[in-house]
Amino acid sequence: MRQIAISTALLYVLWLLLSGHYTGLLLTLGFLSALGASLIAARMGVLDEEGLPMAILLRLPKVTLWLIWEILKSNWGVVKVILNPQSAKPQMVSVKASQKTVAGLVTHANFITLTPGTVSVDVDEKKNTILVHGLTDEFAQGCLEPDMDKKVSGLEGK
Amino acid sequence: MSVSVLIDIIGMVSLCVGSLAVIFGALGLLRLGDVYQRMHGTGIVDTGGAGLILFGLLMVSPDWTVTVRLILIGFILVMTGPTATHAIARAVRVSGEEPDNVKTGRKKAAKGGRK
Amino acid sequence: METVFAITLIALGIAATLAIIRATIGPTSFDRVLAVNTIGSIAVLLIAVYGFFDGRPEFLDIALLYALINFIGTIAILKFFRFGTLGDHGLHEEGDEQ
Known part of the structure; x- marks a missing residue:
């Protein structure tokens, strides 16, 4: 759970830095895609201490x-x-x-x-x-x- | 004014030195003896060359979105470059190719350097 | 500034040419993979510098993608060399040889 939160936060920051468009809809969609990617990674079992060595x-x-x-x-x-x-x-x-x-x-x-x-x-x-x-x-x-x-x-x- | 000129000059010098490093790396890829040694040539392109050229571009980058992308490219190159080189090195070793000029055999080579 | 970018582009072109020579004559296939990987790194830099030379820094996005694809491509080629397939089957058959 903690790993998913950290990974989502990292991916969202990356999205914010790369996007350059900051409207309500796009910010929400960006957050959803960061969350989705983290959930898929967690389901693949790569989000452990080895995959995300904070x-x-x-x-x-x-x-x-x-x-x-x-x-x-x-x-x-x-x-x-x-x-x-x-x-x-x-x-x-x-x-x-x-x-x-x-x-x-x-x-x-x-x-x-x-x-x-x-x-x-x-x-x-x-x-x-x-x-x-x-x-x-x-x-x-x-x-x-x-x-x-x-x-x-x-x-x-x- | 003078500070921005100075930053520009640092950027130019960095770009030129980086170009030299890339050429030397590619030259090493061409000149060195066997496949293990040529990997060190690739290392120069991936670290010194890429690092200096990206640093030079960073110095002259017009706005912050460009800066972010340059830093990200540098980060990705630094993360993936050694991993790809290691993958190639391991594949060469698994395939049975032995490095030139290393007199000891495979088992001895693994022990040889230990203090 | 433009001149410096042009010089850098020419230097990167020369370096890519040298790497292509190695990819052509490389005695083993691993030499070729190594040379292609190097050409990929040089291409990333080339795209980035060309973006600045042309005043269109959006090229950096392409360079970013190229850097990722270059890495995945190298790993894929090596996996194909070792197992003869890109699927999962080879891994279980001969995966634990050292």
Whole structure:
């Protein structure tokens, strides 16, 4: 019930931002369609803690600046490798993840892929490890450092 | 007046740097060795290139509805880009293709990097 | 400002050309999927910048839709590669291989 309310509110805000027409009829219809979409999603069974991880979504702005800085840094690193393809020393490393929820693990894997130079190839939910393909030693080793892991675990709350 | 000129200049610089990033990403897609490495080229297009170009457009956006749409496009690209890349990477791995230059085999590669 | 938009459009065109070359020569089919996915991302940016270049920011709605369809298309192609069908049947037959 709470999930349906949150989802309806989010979808309605999105509709309000995109619509640009604010008359009584259209506002009502917009609300009805947001509610309908939420009900269909609830019937599909995707509106659980995994499908709508509010804890992570609400804390996301805290890491945004740090993430943007990391992305810019590794962008530069990958551009250097592209200009000199011989310097690429690809590696596969397995990164330990300390996240407790599946949504947290997915966020961690997505952050790893989001920073160029590292791509998460396989995620093991049972052993809590992420197999990462790094473009060079530097990227692969940087991924092993617990920095990003801590930030993502911080997103999960307790 | 001077502030708006400054914002315009930031937008232009951001657009130009973003264009360079996109070209470098596509170049990486063309030049790097195997399919795993080429994914990093796509990563540049999806993050650096798209981010900088959208930021540049954001700086010169005429009104708030445009701003909302730009932020939404950026959000969607950031959410779906890595997911699609991960899906491709996983599909390549399931298909049995091994990355170049990684000497260890599949089992060893999974253990190799652990500290 | 127009000039900068034009330069960006040209740069995006060059990048799309490079990606098309990769899609044509790509040794494995995954190279092609990757290249097509990249072309999709570039097309989203191209539509957005063209909207500004032409002074018609409504193009951003199209870019938004293209971004969503690009993602769904990539996932659909990968699912088709793996299971040979877009329906649900393949999932139950060979779904739990790792």
